[in-house]
Amino acid sequence: xxxxxxxxxxxxxxxxxxxxxxxxxxxxxxxxxxxxxxxxxxxxxxxxxxxxxxxxxxxxxxxxxxxxxxxxxxxxxxxxxxxxxxxxxxxxxxxxxxxxxxxxxxxxxxxxxxxxxxxxxxxxxxxxxxxxxxxxxxxxxxxxxxxxxxxxxxxxxxxxxxxxxxxxxxxxxxxxxxxxxxxxxxxxxxxxxxxxxxxxxxxxxxxxxxxxxxxxxxxxxxxxxxxxxxxxxxxxxxxxxxxxxxxxxxxxxxxxxxxxxxxxxxxxxxxxxxxxxxxxxxxxxxxxxxx
Numbered sequence: 001x002x003x004x005x006x007x008x009x010x011x012x013x014x015x016x017x018x019x020x021x022x023x024x025x026x027x028x029x030x031x032x033x034x035x036x037x038x039x040x041x042x043x044x045x046x047x048x049x050x051x052x053x054x055x056x057x058x059x060x061x062x063x064x065x066x067x068x069x070x071x072x073x074x075x076x077x078x079x080x081x082x083x084x085x086x087x088x089x090x091x092x093x094x095x096x097x098x099x100x101x102x103x104x105x106x107x108x109x110x111x112x113x114x115x116x117x118x119x120x121x122x123x124x125x126x127x128x129x130x131x132x133x134x135x136x137x138x139x140x141x142x143x144x145x146x147x148x149x150x151x152x153x154x155x156x157x158x159x160x161x162x163x164x165x166x167x168x169x170x171x172x173x174x175x176x177x178x179x180x181x182x183x184x185x186x187x188x189x190x191x192x193x194x195x196x197x198x199x200x201x202x203x204x205x206x207x208x209x210x211x212x213x214x215x216x217x218x219x220x221x222x223x224x225x226x227x228x229x230x231x232x233x234x235x236x237x238x239x240x241x242x243x244x245x246x247x248x249x250x251x252x253x254x255x256x257x258x259x260x261x262x263x264x265x266x267x268x269x270x271x272x273x274x275x276x277x278x279x280x281x282x283x284x285x286x287x288x289x290x291x
Contacts, residue, residue: 087244
C-alpha cells in the first residue's frame, strides 16, 4: 500500500514539475529542489547517519549518482514532452527491471513476470504513441530515465543486501549527492541564470515535490525495496502512468484518447497479474527451502 501511495504521488509529480519548469531551467530547479530537501532531512537523520557514516556513504553516493542521472533525464524529458507522455514512458522501467534484475542476480525472472512486463510495455506504447509514431527529444529522455530507474531499484537491492543501514540516512546521502552534483553541473554550465522566481506557483510546486515526491517517496522506496524484490517494486510502480494521466487531465487540461485509456487499462491489468505471479514465484522458492 505504501508503494502504491508513492505511485499516486509520483503520478502527480509530472504535472507539478511542468508547472515549476515554466519559471526556471532544469538544473536550477533540480538544485533548489534537492538542496531544500537535503536541508530538511539531514537534521532528522544525522545521528543515525553518523553512527555508520563510512558504510552509508559507500552505498549512498553511487546510488545518488544514478539518482542524479535519473532526475536530469526525467526533468529535461518533462520539459520537452507532455506530462501524460512522461508518466507513460517512465513506466517502461517495469519491462526493463526484470531484465536488469536477471542480469545482476543471474537468475531468470520467470515467463509470467516477463509477460506482465511486456503487456505493460504494450500499454505504455499505446499511451505514448497515440498521436504520432515518432518519439521526440522528451520521449527519448524519458526512455533513458526508465532504464536508469530499473538500474536504480536493482542496484539498491544489490548494494543493501545483508547490510543494516538506516533507510533514512541512506536516503539523505542519495539526496545530498544529487544536490552536490546538480550544483557542480550548474557551475560548469555557467549557472543558467541563478536568480530565483518569487511566484507562489513555483515555490508551492517545489515544496510539494520536496516533501511528498522526494522525502516521503524515496524513503518508502529505499526501505521497501529491501523487504521485497526489485521486480515487485517496479510492478507496483507500474500504476504511476495512470495516475500521471489523471493529474495531467485535471491540472493541465491534457486530453487522453480512447487508445490512451486502453493503454492505461493494460498497464493496470499487467501490474496486478505481475504481482500475483511474483507472489507465486516467491512462494515456490520458500517451499523448496528445507524446513
